[in-house]
Amino acid sequence: MSAQAWLAVAIFVIAYGFIATEKIHRVAAALGGAALMLALGLTDAEHAFFSEHAGIDWNVIFLLLGMMLVVSVLKRTGIFEYVAIWAAKRAKGLPFRVMVILCLITAFASALLDNVTTVLLIAPVTILVCERLGVPVAPYLIAEVLASNIGGTATLVGDPPNIIIASRAGLSFNDFLVYLAPIVLVLLVVFIGLIRVLFRKAFVYRPERVAEVMALRERDAIRDVRLLVVSLVVLAVIMAAFVLHTVLHLEPSVVAIVGGLLLLALSRLDAEDVAKDVEWPTLAFFAGLFIMVGALVANDVIGKLADAAVDLTGGRLWFATMLLLWVSAFLSAIVDNIPYVATVSPLVSDLVEATGGDGASSVLWWSLALGADLGGNATAVGASANVVVLGIAERSGHRISFWQFTRYGLVVTFVTLLVCVPYLWFRFF
Amino acid sequence: MPTVTLATPALEASRLLAQQNLPGLIVLDDQRRPQTVLPGTQVLRLAVPRYCQDDPTLARVVDEPHADLFLQALDAKTVRELLPAQPRELPVVDGDATVLEVAAVMARMRSPVVAVVAEGGRMIGAITLDNLLDRMLPA
Numbered sequence: 148m149s150a151q152a153w154l155a156v157a158i159f160v161i162a163y164g165f166i167a168t169e170k171i172h173r174v175a176a177a178l179g180g181a182a183l184m185l186a187l188g189l190t191d192a193e194h195a196f197f198s199e200h201a202g203i204d205w206n207v208i209f210l211l212l213g214m215m216l217v218v219s220v221l222k223r224t225g226i227f228e229y230v231a232i233w234a235a236k237r238a239k240g241l242p243f244r245v246m247v248i249l250c251l252i253t254a255f256a257s258a259l260l261d262n263v264t265t266v267l268l269i270a271p272v273t274i275l276v277c278e279r280l281g282v283p284v285a286p287y288l289i290a291e292v293l294a295s296n297i298g299g300t301a302t303l304v305g306d307p308p309n310i311i312i313a314s315r316a317g318l319s320f321n322d323f324l325v326y327l328a329p330i331v332l333v334l335l336v337v338f339i340g341l342i343r344v345l346f347r348k349a350f351v352y353r354p355e356r357v358a359e360v361m362a363l364r365e366r367d368a369i370r371d372v373r374l375l376v377v378s379l380v381v382l383a384v385i386m387a388a389f390v391l392h393t394v395l396h397l398e399p400s401v402v403a404i405v406g407g408l409l410l411l412a413l414s415r416l417d418a419e420d421v422a423k424d425v426e427w428p429t430l431a432f433f434a435g436l437f438i439m440v441g442a443l444v445a446n447d448v449i450g451k452l453a454d455a456a457v458d459l460t461g462g463r464l465w466f467a468t469m470l471l472l473w474v475s476a477f478l479s480a481i482v483d484n485i486p487y488v489a490t491v492s493p494l495v496s497d498l499v500e501a502t503g504g505d506g507a508s509s510v511l512w513w514s515l516a517l518g519a520d521l522g523g524n525a526t527a528v529g530a531s532a533n534v535v536v537l538g539i540a541e542r543s544g545h546r547i548s549f550w551q552f553t554r555y556g557l558v559v560t561f562v563t564l565l566v567c568v569p570y571l572w573f574r575f576f
Numbered sequence: 577m578p579t580v581t582l583a584t585p586a587l588e589a590s591r592l593l594a595q596q597n598l599p600g601l602i603v604l605d606d607q608r609r610p611q612t613v614l615p616g617t618q619v620l621r622l623a624v625p626r627y628c629q630d631d632p633t634l635a636r637v638v639d640e641p642h643a644d645l646f647l648q649a650l651d652a653k654t655v656r657e658l659l660p661a662q663p664r665e666l667p668v669v670d671g672d673a674t675v676l677e678v679a680a681v682m683a684r685m686r687s688p689v690v691a692v693v694a695e696g697g698r699m700i701g702a703i704t705l706d707n708l709l710d711r712m713l714p715a
Contacts, residue, residue, distance in 0.1 A: 166593065199640040225633045225636075227632045228631065228634060228637060232637055268629075270627075271626075271627035271628075271631035271634055272624075272627070272631065272634060273631045274625075274627040275625070275627050275634055275637075275638075276583075278625075344691070359642070362639040362641070363637050363638065363639060364636070364637050364638075364639055365637055367636040367637050368633050368634075368636060368637050370636075429598065539630060542626050542630070543625075543630075545625060
């Protein structure tokens, strides 16, 4: 490799180290690394800003921005609070049923919206329901965030790593529905069995407390019925447009940003107020990350790594699939899965090409998605949603320690990955 | 002007605020010197369930009988727990401070109460926002 390539690797490794250890803020680390790459001529404006494979992938940025706008409006409708309380009442306050139903709502919402927003909206109402039922709050919050990461695996928009993978691999929304949604359904069934055992001590039924849940007034959560109807209609249209990609030929990023802006216009909310809820730092983080990884691509670092990976796997597709699944899960458990997938995607792209580039070798993309998404469940810091829920729990006086989360997360991650192994085998080999 | 210490029960502090119609209380240290100001809204921050602060929609779904009981959360808590982790800069003036000085301290520190201290930091009185406005506005 050239001296320039080594310099790009050094900057990338240092910036990644800062991101992983959180020594400095991840946005500062990613943008700082990107600025250095540009200033030192390791990449240029042509690559950084105008190449989706060696620079900022605007499809990812605008897809995220569009969905963030949708979420920003949707969360003002009170629908999450309504559905969660309605469901807890339908469960008649039976603790296991309440946990299952809240987990399923979280998983479903996480498949359509981003995981962090979903848990941000579900966690407070869960605390309210649990306190009313007199059951420990921590197991319910842990179960929900685990369900969120599993549910988010199902669709293209469910988890940011999937958005990156879809863009890099040219996979459609329907591809995710066909290849990942079925296994996610199986995983959720397995997950429900697991939580029955893992959290068995949390299912203390107190008949005298059930009336307190039944007294909650979920209808009062919805103030603006028009806003709710408009939001749900626009969300349904967005999902339909995703699914009808082959007919409409609209990129997911176009659908999301048009949908987000349409909803903003129809909502009659203050645009500045809604825009404040967009996670601008996250978008800047993505941009910095893409420029850094793009510099590695432009300097052929990724190409060399891909050659090494091809040599290592020796064209054995099943071996490569398993390696990607478990290594991705391991690394996503200890560092954020977004930078991991952004870095590995170009490498996997080369690997797919080297192993034939046909339908069979696309299994590598799915093993990357499953490993990275499900691996986020393993530890308290594996996914952003985990960190957010731990913060909410602590502020509410129901502290969840790193190990308290991780001992459940590890079991769930291991079992769910194990279930994926025969699925990948039977589906692709 | 009633004062409290860090060990004063939170409920007692709340009662003082309500009964004497005060916007905040001055918290004294062991030497009876003003340590910080406890604004009334800070009491609410601890009493209102955190989930309602994280998601204000939830305050609407709580039924009336339970909504009336939220101050019970202050049971067994003390003033120490009501105060923010980072102590606020103390809004304090000397005995010879002008009305403008007092107003400037209140405005800068967004404090509804200002402690008046003598030399050595001993508290000799307090001025509330009401007192200040009464003095400044013509009757």
